[in-house]
Amino acid sequence: MKSFLSDLLEWTELLAAFDAARFAAASETLRRAGIQFRTRTETFGHGTRRGGTLSALGEKPEYSTQYRILVKKTELSAARMALQGRQLGD
Numbered sequence: 001m002k003s004f005l006s007d008l009l010e011w012t013e014l015l016a017a018f019d020a021a022r023f024a025a026a027s028e029t030l031r032r033a034g035i036q037f038r039t040r041t042e043t044f045g046h047g048t049r050r051g052g053t054l055s056a057l058g059e060k061p062e063y064s065t066q067y068r069i070l071v072k073k074t075e076l077s078a079a080r081m082a083l084q085g086r087q088l089g090d
Helices: 004-009 020-033 073-083
Strands: 011-017 037-043 065-072
Touching: 011 020, 011 073, 020 037, 020 065, 020 073, 065 073
Parallel strands: none
Antiparallel strands: 011 065, 037 065
């Protein structure tokens, strides 16, 4: 049985973006290419932004969530090529 650490070390970051549309397009491209991937999101926004508190003053909502795509290290080249519109063997 694989350990958590060995599983974690098999994956590497392919894309990190704040643009949800770019994230969705990249995910769909990888899905169509048959490349296994994982996603992670991280929220940096203040939880009370909608409440109008002073602590949220100046915050840019478009930069409050970061989207990340991870692929297996062995598939990194194929994933990069798929995102560039090419496939292996072209």
